[in-house]
Amino acid sequence: MPIRTFLKDNGVQFDQEWAKAHPVVQSLLYQKTVTPADWQDLFLWVYKINSWVEEGATQIRDTLTTDIDRYVKEAGARIRSHKTESLLKVYIKEWKRYFKQTNILPLPFKVIDGTTVAIKSSSSAAGGSSNPPEAADSIKSVMLDKWNSKIFEEMSEALLADALKLIEDERNGLLIDAQSVVGIRESFVALNDNPDDVLGVYRKTFERSFIEQTVEYYRNRSAEYLAEAGVLNYMVYADKKLDEEQKRAEKYLEMSSPSASRHMDKCVMVLVESFEDQILAECSTLIVKRDVERLQRLYRLIRRTRNGIETVLKCIDCHIRTEGLNDMRNNAESMATDPEKYVQQLLAMFDRFSSLVREGFCDDARLLTARDKAFRVVVNDSSIFKVEMSSKKGRPLSVESKCAELLANYCDLLLRKTQLSKKLTSEEIDEKLNQVLLVLKYVENKDVFMRFHRAHLSRRLILEMSADQEKEEMMVAKLRECGMPSDAVNKLSRMLQDIEVNKDLNSNFKKALVGTNNNKCASDAINIKVLNGGAWGRGGSEKIRFSLPRELEDFVPEMEAFYKKQHNGRKLCWMHHWSSGTMVFGTSNGGRFDLDVTTFQMAVLFCFNERAHEKISLETLRLATELPDAELNRTLLSLVAYPKMKSQILLCDLPIISPRDFTDSTVFYINHDFHLIKNGKIQLRGKVNLIGRLQLSLEANAEKEHEGIVALREFRVQEGIVKIMKMRKTITLAQLTMELVEILKPLFVPNRKIIKEQIDWLIENRYMERRSDDIQTFVYLA
Amino acid sequence: MSTTDVTVTSEDSQKKTANPTENRPFVLKKWNALAIWAWDVECDTCAICRVHLMEECLRCQSEPNADCFVVWGDCNHSFHHCCMSQWIRQNNRCPLCQQDWVVQRTGK
Numbered sequence: 001m002p003i004r005t006f007l008k009d010n011g012v013q014f015d016q017e018w019a020k021a022h023p024v025v026q027s028l029l030y031q032k033t034v035t036p037a038d039w040q041d042l043f044l045w046v047y048k049i050n051s052w053v054e055e056g057a058t059q060i061r062d063t064l065t066t067d068i069d070r071y072v073k074e075a076g077a078r079i080r081s082h083k084t085e086s087l088l089k090v091y092i093k094e095w096k097r098y099f100k101q102t103n104i105l106p107l108p109f110k111v112i113d114g115t116t117v118a119i120k121s122s123s124s125a126a127g128g129s130s131n132p133p134e135a136a137d138s139i140k141s142v143m144l145d146k147w148n149s150k151i152f153e154e155m156s157e158a159l160l161a162d163a164l165k166l167i168e169d170e171r172n173g174l175l176i177d178a179q180s181v182v183g184i185r186e187s188f189v190a191l192n193d194n195p196d197d198v199l200g201v202y203r204k205t206f207e208r209s210f211i212e213q214t215v216e217y218y219r220n221r222s223a224e225y226l227a228e229a230g231v232l233n234y235m236v237y238a239d240k241k242l243d244e245e246q247k248r249a250e251k252y253l254e255m256s257s258p259s260a261s262r263h264m265d266k267c268v269m270v271l272v273e274s275f276e277d278q279i280l281a282e283c284s285t286l287i288v289k290r291d292v293e294r295l296q297r298l299y300r301l302i303r304r305t306r307n308g309i310e311t312v313l314k315c316i317d318c319h320i321r322t323e324g325l326n327d328m329r330n331n332a333e334s335m336a337t338d339p340e341k342y343v344q345q346l347l348a349m350f351d352r353f354s355s356l357v358r359e360g361f362c363d364d365a366r367l368l369t370a371r372d373k374a375f376r377v378v379v380n381d382s383s384i385f386k387v388e389m390s391s392k393k394g395r396p397l398s399v400e401s402k403c404a405e406l407l408a409n410y411c412d413l414l415l416r417k418t419q420l421s422k423k424l425t426s427e428e429i430d431e432k433l434n435q436v437l438l439v440l441k442y443v444e445n446k447d448v449f450m451r452f453h454r455a456h457l458s459r460r461l462i463l464e465m466s467a468d469q470e471k472e473e474m475m476v477a478k479l480r481e482c483g484m485p486s487d488a489v490n491k492l493s494r495m496l497q498d499i500e501v502n503k504d505l506n507s508n509f510k511k512a513l514v515g516t517n518n519n520k521c522a523s524d525a526i527n528i529k530v531l532n533g534g535a536w537g538r539g540g541s542e543k544i545r546f547s548l549p550r551e552l553e554d555f556v557p558e559m560e561a562f563y564k565k566q567h568n569g570r571k572l573c574w575m576h577h578w579s580s581g582t583m584v585f586g587t588s589n590g591g592r593f594d595l596d597v598t599t600f601q602m603a604v605l606f607c608f609n610e611r612a613h614e615k616i617s618l619e620t621l622r623l624a625t626e627l628p629d630a631e632l633n634r635t636l637l638s639l640v641a642y643p644k645m646k647s648q649i650l651l652c653d654l655p656i657i658s659p660r661d662f663t664d665s666t667v668f669y670i671n672h673d674f675h676l677i678k679n680g681k682i683q684l685r686g687k688v689n690l691i692g693r694l695q696l697s698l699e700a701n702a703e704k705e706h707e708g709i710v711a712l713r714e715f716r717v718q719e720g721i722v723k724i725m726k727m728r729k730t731i732t733l734a735q736l737t738m739e740l741v742e743i744l745k746p747l748f749v750p751n752r753k754i755i756k757e758q759i760d761w762l763i764e765n766r767y768m769e770r771r772s773d774d775i776q777t778f779v780y781l782a
Numbered sequence: 783m784s785t786t787d788v789t790v791t792s793e794d795s796q797k798k799t800a801n802p803t804e805n806r807p808f809v810l811k812k813w814n815a816l817a818i819w820a821w822d823v824e825c826d827t828c829a830i831c832r833v834h835l836m837e838e839c840l841r842c843q844s845e846p847n848a849d850c851f852v853v854w855g856d857c858n859h860s861f862h863h864c865c866m867s868q869w870i871r872q873n874n875r876c877p878l879c880q881q882d883w884v885v886q887r888t889g890k
Contacts, residue, residue, distance in 0.1 A: 462816060487843035525812050533820040534836030551810050559815060569854075569889060571822040574815070581813035586802030594811065602810075609806040670807060 014053045018063065021045040025064065028105050029071050031097055042108045050111050057112040064109065064139065068146050072098075076151045087155065088162040092183040098147060099186065106139035144190050152187060159184050160206060164213050167252065171217055171244075181252050189254055199257050207253060211263050214245065218270045231278050232294065238271045239297050242304070268304040276308050283315040287356065295360030303364070312361075313370040320353050320371060324378035332384050336402075339409035340420060342385075346403075347435050350375060372442070379403050379442040387448075389706050397710055398751050404445050407436055408452030414467075415475065416460050421467045429468075433475060437482050447747040450488045451709055453479075457492060458536060461499045462529065462578055463691065472496060485746055494535035502529050505566070512562050528559050530572065544577045547626040549606040552599070576600070577631075580691055585649065588612070588672045591684040595649070598691055600627060600635045605649070608670050615653070619664040633659040636668065642690055647674050649690070717750050717758040725768050725780035733759075733776045821852055821889060823860045829877050830865035839865050856884040863888060 024038045049056040075094045082090040152159075163184040166176045188202040218241070226234040245267045253260050272279065279298060286295050302308035327349055328335065335342040353371050361367045385402035413420050414429050414436075421429060443449060460466045473496060480489045506527055513523035548556065560572055579599045586592050597605065603625045607616060622632055639650040641657045652668045654661055676683040720743045724736060731739075737755055744750055759778070762768050771777040802809045820826060820836050827833065831840045835852050839862035842848030853863040859878045861869075866883070874883050 462814075464814075486845065487838075490838065490843070490848070525810060527812070527814045529814065529816045530819050531816070532836065533818040534834065534838070536818060552813055552815075555813070555815065559817075563817075563819075567819070569822050569887075570819045572817040572819055574817045576816075579814055579816040582811040584802050584809045584811050586807050586809075588804055588807075592802070599813075602813075605808045609808055612805055612807050 014049055014056060014059050017045050017049050017053075018060070021049075022063075025067060025105070029067060029101060031101065039108075046108050047111055060109065060112055061139075061142075065142055065146075068143055069150070072146045072150045076154075079151065079155070086162065087158060088166070088180050088184070089177075091151075091155070091159060092180050094151075095147075095183055095187055098143075099190070102140050102143045102190075105143065109139045112139075156188075156205065159187070160209055163206075164209060167210070167248070168213065168217060170248070178251060185252060185254065199254060202254060203257055203259055207257060207259060207263075210253065211266050214263060215266050215270050218267070222271055222275070226275055226278070231275070231282055234275065235279060235282075235294065235297050235301060238275075238301055241271055242267060242301070264304070272301045272308070273305050276302075276305060280308060280311045280315075283312055284319065287315055287319045287360070290356060290360075292356075292359040295356075296362070299361045299364070309364075309366060313366060316357070316361075316367060316370045317374045320374035321377055324349050324353075324375070325381060325384065328378070328381070328384050335406075336385060339406045340413060342403075342406045343410045343432075343436060343439065346379065346439050349378070350439070376442045376444070379439060380444045387706070389710050397754055400445050400448070401443075403439075404443050404448035405452050407440060407443065408449050408456060411436055411453060411475070412456035412460070415471055416456075416465050417467045426468070426471075429471060430474075433471070433478070437478055441482065444749045446484065447488075447713065448709055450479075450484060451705070454488070454492060454495075457495060458578075461495060463580060469496075483746055491535055494532065498532045498535050499529075502531070505530060508566070509559070509562055513558070522555065522558075526555055526559075528563075530563060531575075533573070544628060544631055545626060546576055546600070546603070546628075546631075547624075548576065548599075549603045549625075551606055552602070585674070587670075587674050587684075589684070591674055593674070593676070593685070594687040596687070596689040596691055598635070600625070600631060601639060601690055603627070604632075604635055604639065612670055613672075615667040615669040617664065618662055618666045618668070621668065622664075633662055636662065638690055638692065640668065642692070645688075646677055647671060649674055649688075713748060713750070713754060714758060716744060716747060717754055718762060720744055721755075721758060721762060722767055725778065729780050730771070731778055733778070736778065821860060823854075823858075825859070825878075828862045828865055829859070830861055830869055833862070835860060835862070838862075841865075851888055853888045854886045855881070856886050857881045858886070 021042055024034055024042045026032075027034045027038075046060065049060055053059070075098060079087070079090050079094055163181045166181055170176045170178075185202070185206055188206040189199065222234075222238065222241075225237050229237070242264075246264060249255070249260065249263045253263060279301060282294075283298060286298065299312070302312055327345060331341070331345060335345060353375060357363060357367045357371050380401045380403065382399045382401050385406070386399050387402050387405065388396050389398045389400055390396045411433065414424075414432055415421065424432070440446065440449060457472065460472070466472055473493075476489060476492045476496065479492070480486065506529065509526075509528050510523045513526070547553075556574070563570070563572060576599045581597060581599065581602055583595045583597055583602060583605060584592065585595050585605075595601075595605075604621060607621055607624050608614075618632070618636070621636070622629070625632065627635065636650070636652075637657070637659045640648050640652050642648060648671055650668050651671045652666055654666060676686040676688065678686070717740065720740050721736065723743070724731065724739050728735075728739075736759075737752075740755060741749060759768075763770065763778075766781055768778050768780050771779055823835065826835050828835055828839060833839050833843075837843070838848055838850040841864055842850040842862075848864075851863050852860050853866050854860045855876050857876050857879050859876050861877075869877060870883055875881060876883050
């Protein structure tokens with residue numbers, strides 16, 4: 001090592017250099033002022049010794065350690081000798097000073113921290129030792145170690161006890177010097193004897209004792225307080241204490257410690273979980289009372305426990321169910337006939353429950369889920385408003401809530417020209433439609449809603465009763481947005497488009513009538529709509545056979561000829577059960593009324609022309625109109641007993657009118673005294689709408705309607721099962737059921753019965769089979 | 783024009799009594815006739831997807847804005863256009879009569 005030898009004689013002597021450095025080190029150690037020049041020189045001297053003197057670093061370390069040792073001894077003596085002030089205070093004062101120095105003094109000696117390591121490691125490598133190179137302690141850790149071994153180890157227990165005493169004082173409401181506690185904590189944190197677990201000592205001593213003391217402190221007090229003040233007041237107490245402990249922990253505990261949260265966990269355990277049952281017992285009462293403030297407090301307490309929230313969820317669920325159903329039950333009678341009231345009631349309930357969850361439970365996601373679940377039960381409840389779904393063979397398949405139907409009826413009230421829709425502004429209608437969609441989200445049998453909505457829409461469009469075309473379009477868009485099956489929504493939007501197309505067709509037809517035959521009168525009287533069979537359904541049920549009255553029949557060939565010219569390759573199918581018109585009715589008493597009637601009503605009424613004062617039997621009317629019995633009875637009933645009308649167009653010879661009593665020989669005749677009553681006065685002029693609900697449904701009656709829904713559902717279930725089987729090839733019944741429900745959820749929730757029936761059908765028709773060794777597992781047959 | 787119009791109206795109203803009389807108390811004022819149209823074809827379901835020709839084919843039913851129309855071949859058989867365009871990729875014959883497929887017309 002020629003360089004080393006050269007260095008030996010370079011004239012730098014340790015004693016000489018250290019003599020210059022030593023006073024500065026002393027000043028630093030004893031917190032005296034040091035000029036910036038000296039401070040800088042210190043770096044130079046240390047550097048010089050380290051670079052030019054062999055083993056210089058070790059020598060510096062040794063003398064420095066001696067100095068530190070001496071200082072610490074003196075400080076220790078000072079702490080022990082002070083008897084006027086508390087041990088804690090003196091200690092903290094000394095520690096503060098010393099701790100400050102541990103951040104300053106080691107700075108000039110940073111260089112030897114490194115070199116010491118380097119020399120040690122190279123020497124151990126040269127010696128061929130297999131020991132891993134060991135890093136010498138830095139000056140800072142030397143300082144802390146000295147403090148620890150000379151002072152802290154001896155008095156740590158006493159200090160900890162003092163600190164804990166202070167904290168207890170604070171808990172008891174006394175004012176304490178928080179810095180003392182913080183100082184003690186810092187001492188504990190600084191005492192890291194294990195570099196891998198820096199906070200090891202602190203966690204084993206300070207943190208653990210702190211937590212233990214907390215638990216000890218509250219264990220008896222909380223129970224006493226509860227017994228003394230009652231659970232409601234106890235909740236206030238616990239809430240306050242938890243809050244305080246949270247702040248205390250932030251102040252006095254090292255939050256980076258992995259076990260710092262144990263403190264709050266323990267607090268919750270001792271303050272809340274030990275009395276969880278008593279607190280939770282209050283939950284239902286508070287919910288019923290809607291005591292939002294107390295609920296909030298309860299929620300804040302229970303939120304921290306491990307399982308308490310489960311009970312709260314159960315309470316909420318139970319509350320929403322019982323209150324929701326009670327509400328409905330109490331108003332069942334008026335709600336069943338009044339869709340507006342029904343929907344308003346549902347929405348009011350929903351609002352109430354939502355605000356309860358928001359105000360009482362800060363919209364906790366778990367509670368929102370519970371609210372949704374319970375509300376779904378209320379909406380789909382079939383104990384109050386029920387509809388029995390049965391298949392074509394008349395077997396009952398499921399009992400469902402009438403909600404879907406009532407919602408659709410309410411939509412119709414809003415979108416049709418009605419008293420209600422006239423009363424509301426456009427914005428109000430929008431808002432109400434949005435509310436309908438909100439409730440619709442919870443409805444399970446959405447297919448029923450769509451079917452009724454579609455029936456209402458077709459009726460509105462055909463009878464031209466829509467209040468606002470834009471709203472109709474908006475509604476279709478919204479139904480699409482909220483995830484209604486696209487094939488059903490597509491049909492709605494095609495209906496709207498189709499109606500637009502028809503407006504042109506109708507005006508062309510009128511022009512053609514005037515142009516070809518100069519038939520101005522007919523052109524005024526006749527409107528045609530030719531609809532796309534795909535969008536509107538093929539008339540729903542089978543076409544009703546019926547012979548048009550002569551007055552109308554004449555126009556048919558003309559219309560067909562016109563249409564053929566416009567569109568080649570299409571055939572027309574007349575839907576007289578959907579058509580309607582206006583007639584003028586003149587009584588022999590001089591009355592003159594405009595009657596809005598269906599084509600069937602028209603056909604019956606035209607029979608009375610030329611026989612204005614005769615009585616006509618039902619049999620004759622049937623022969624003349626060729627209407628099927630059910631349809632004829634319905635039509636006649638609407639003419640002899642139209643609801644809410646004092647006097648009727650036709651009279652019949654039955655004392656009490658009921659369609660079941662109509663026989664072939666029942667006779668009907670014109671009521672020449674027909675009049676309207678307005679403001680208590682008899683009117684001989686006016687307009688009457690007799691169409692009413694006659695053209696409401698696509699099907700002839702509700703049972704048929706339900707059959708249609710069930711038939712469609714059966715197909716959907718088959719389709720769904722085959723789709724799943726194709727993908728999975730082999731699947732268990734449970735898995736199949738789960739996936740099927742997932743697929744069909746946007747339409748309806750299939751029950752076990754329908755699934756089982758359709759599986760049997762599919763097995764019978766060899767789409768799939770049961771596995772021979774396990775009958776609950778199915779195999780797909782390609 | 784206007785004069786002829788007027789005369790026609792008066793003639794008509796004379797011919798057809800627009801007002802109810804003692805003997806004919808009911809007079810038509812307006813009739814809103816309604817019909818459904820369908821393609822005038824022998825077989826009204828698409829032989830490929832088994833869906834009625836008046837409705838969108840299976841594939842299009844699940845699409846939000848599908849444009850599904852009907853196509854006729856020279857053989858006068860009709861299918862959904864989308865179904866047929868899939869079909870002829872494999873076999874350029876009418877699935878019903880095995881004649882070569884030539885489009886005769888399409889209908890919207």
